[in-house]
Amino acid sequence: MRKVPEQFSWVDQRLVRQEYIRRCDARGLALYLLLLTFSDAQGLSYYSDERAAALLSLSATDVREARRQLIEADLIAYERPLYQALSLGGAS
Structure with a gap:
């Protein structure tokens, strides 16, 4: 059985189910994952x-654009x- 580490985080499925994922490009989603983690x-x-x-592995300009998207x-x-x-937002 999997043991969940003490320092554990997860991504809310509503990110995909409610299509938040479509509002950002790969840079935005990478920054979001870093911040959530x-x-x-x-x-x-x-x-x-x-x-x-x-x-x-982004430029500072890319990070600013990613932040704007988020x-x-x-x-x-x-x-x-x-x-x-x-x-x-919304129900889970």
């Missing part, structure tokens, strides 16, 4: 554009230096 219980995380770019898709809030993953 390292967010705390309130959905807060911090990554500088430079660190996120290095981890995701904000427009209502997936995150951003107030430098903090990101917050937002709750997805």
Whole structure:
């Protein structure tokens, strides 16, 4: 049986079922996965554009565009230096 590690996170299926996934390109989704993976219980995380770019093999410009997409898709809030993953709308 699988043992869930102490530092575990998951992706809400509504990301796909409610088609949030269509609102962003691969850069946006990569940044979203990074933010979800390292967010705390309130959905807060911090990554500088430079660190996120290095981890995701993107340019700083790509990270800014990814962030813009996620904000427009209502997936995150951003107030430098903090990101917050937002709750997805609708019933599960």
